[in-house]
């Protein structure tokens with residue numbers, strides 16, 4: 205795996221966290237399609253069956269309803285199931301068990317039973333995959349009461365957050381941005397140190413603009429921030445990491461300085477998490493805002509087959525355009541009904 | 555301990571059908587449809603499927619095609635199934651179906667477009683009622699049941715002859731609820747639908763015995779009360795007989811059927827897979843002895859229906875067909891990016907005009923830059 209400093213990729217960090225928990229907590233079981241001998245189609249469970257045995261790292265038959273549902277039963281009886289869905293696009297048959305049971309067991313039994321299960325799935329586009337292999341539908345899951353939705357954007361956060369997710373007493377959907385599974389390496393000591401859930405991470409400090417992004421989009425967002433910096437604008441970049449529940453305080457703290465905000469996500473725009481973040485910002489910090497919160501997102505279309513996925517995914521240019529709209533915005537004169545700025549959208553490009 | 559006396563309530567058996575054995579010897583006389591013309595047609599089409607697969611895998615390896623699921627070693631199932639369908643039957647294919655699609659008149663260009671990341675490939679020009687290839691496992695089986703319901707209703711209300719729907723899948727798919735639910739409803743409503751399962755022994759890395767404890771896949775139909783047959787999936791005649799027979803019964807109003815066709819996936823799961831991680835070279839080597847093309851070749855030569863000269867002609871003809879298709883595919887104009895909005899609804903709702911314009915403008919700026 206890594207070198208002496210244990211410099212590893214995001215997907216290797218997932219494996220490392222799974223191995224740490226398998227080693228140190230006998231209650232942990234890892235299962236899903238092809239997670240055994242094959243080590244998962246992305247190799248996230250590489251070597252785990254060999255190390256921890258086929259009784260704790262198990263290939264399942266091909267059925268997501270089953271994977272989601274047996275995890276519920278296991279978790280109610282004291283196990284810590286970590287279930288893999290092969291792709292986010294194949295979780296949906298399991299939705300019934302996530303929505304109707306895993307996230308309700310504690311409430312329904314008034315605390316007598318609980319469901320400390322982690323559902324893992326690779327998600328997101330940009331890898332030239334066939335249909336259903338590129339979706340970002342985190343908002344569907346974030347809407348479910350009782351669920352945590354966690355997305356790492358670096359090897360270190362993948363390790364620390366997955367440890368936290370497995371140790372958390374409630375169900376977690378852990379979405380792994382597959383486009384950056386191997387995009388970068390970073391030293392990640394295998395020290396078993398979890399990172400906090402429900403806390404946003406400030407990835408870059410700045411006082412002119414707040415950029416909020418998670419998963420693979422963090423890469424383009426940081427690039428956009430660098431380009432803005434070259435023209436004298438310092439953007440603060442925040443990765444919420446836990447999308448539900450949302451650490452809005454870190455975002456509001458940032459807005460105290462910047463007063464302008466752009467939310468970036470691959471997922472479709474309508475009802476996406478950008479909408480939730482923008483709504484919370486205006487609820488908590490309306491008076492701070494110098495510009496409407498901008499959303500740079502995927503379009504409200506089906507995720508296209510790969511020939512057109514580049515046009516769908518928000519890239520650096522679109523993030524910069526959103527940033528400029530936020531930065532150039534000025535309040536309209538009292539009396540005029542609607543701001544021309546607000547409707548011109550991406551046309552504020554230089 | 556008390557042992558109660560029990561009465562036998564139900565029992566079942568599963569039959570297996572084979573005409574051509576491993577060596578290409580006919581172990582029983584062939585059905586009437588297996589004329590020299592039909593046999594050589596199937597032989598040609600199986601070779602075409604293998605050629606398309608081979609070229610597609612090479613295109614993927616050189617970065618010109620996306621992930622591709624080859625049908626290597628499973629050509630007989632697709633060709634026999636596609637061949638048995640009538641033009642106005644409805645086919646609901648899964649993703650590993652190059653041969654069946656070719657028999658349905660789907661063009662090589664369309665197949666390459668699908669795996670080359672272009673939705674236009676699913677807009678089949680020659681089989682307008684067939685469903686597109688389906689990736690979420692086993693879901694197509696329910697669609698086939700719904701299609702069969704519609705066919706039955708059209709038959710009853712409009713007096714047109716009863717047509718049938720066919721869904722294909724792998725054996726892994728038979729672990730999913732959709733598969734049981736589809737068979738169950740098809741049985742209850744006695745619908746004209748046939749389920750063809752390509753049991754190629756693997757669902758990615760999970761072997762057949764990791765999928766189910768049943769002795770056969772076919773017997774899963776017993777619980778739904780529908781007839782089932784297991785066939786040698788490397789024997790194109792056996793698969794064709796089974797599908798034709800099931801279709802005939804479906805069209806006669808006798809209801810659904812399940813066919814388990816035993817084959818072996820001689821390729822990786824897809825080009826994204828490396829099967830050497832989980833299966834032995836010996837197992838693979840062994841399975842090559844059963845493959846369907848060599849078997850038919852032997853039979854045809856034995857019957858005096860095939861020769862080296864004919865094979866040379868065929869090789870040339872298929873190579874030309876393939877090259878033409880590749881040329882057409884490679885020179886196809888790319889779709890405008892705004893196509894992602896064009897087929898979202900029958901008519902684009904006004905609420906999406908702004909996004910549409912934004913995408914178009916972005917594209918124009920990008921193109922101008």
Ligand SMILES: Cc1ncc(C[n+]2csc(CCOP(=O)(O)OP(=O)(O)O)c2C)c(N)n1
Pocket residue numbers: 237266268290294650689690691723724725726727728752754756757758819823
């Ligand atoms: C609902 C769903 N889950 C998982 C997958 C990922 N996947 C694609 S093919 C496959 C194995 C299918 O095996 P089988 O049904 O035997 O068909 P084969 O590919 O062997 O022809 C899996 C797990 C999927 N496409 N859909």
Ligand SMILES: [Mg+2]
Pocket residue numbers: 724725726752753754755756757758
């Ligand atoms: Mg299979």
